[in-house]
Amino acid sequence: MPRQPVYEQVIDDVTASIRSGQLKPGDKLPSIAELCAQYDASATPIRYALRILDERGWIETHQGKGSFVTEHPPA
Structure with a gap:
């Protein structure tokens, strides 16, 4: 079975963490550099x-501050 693209893996992992309550509204996601290291991927x-997570309403990205779980992520 081919490995899913890194971006899909990140999306799946972040949404699963939010759904499970591991990441809560207002929580800061790891930095891009940290995520690159975690997934052994480029930026x-x-x-x-x-960007996809932001467009789908799971997170909000603030320039220079980072990405955070939205107050009301999708169910």
Whole structure:
């Protein structure tokens, strides 16, 4: 079975962590550099994953501050 793309893995992991309550509204996600190290990936797929999570309403990204779980993530 082929490995899923890194960006999909990040999206799945973050949404699962939010759904399980491991990440709560207002929690800060790891930095792009930390996520790159965690997934052994370049910044490009990590940024793409964060953008998709932002567009879907799971997180909010604040320039220079980082990415945070939204107050009301999707059910």
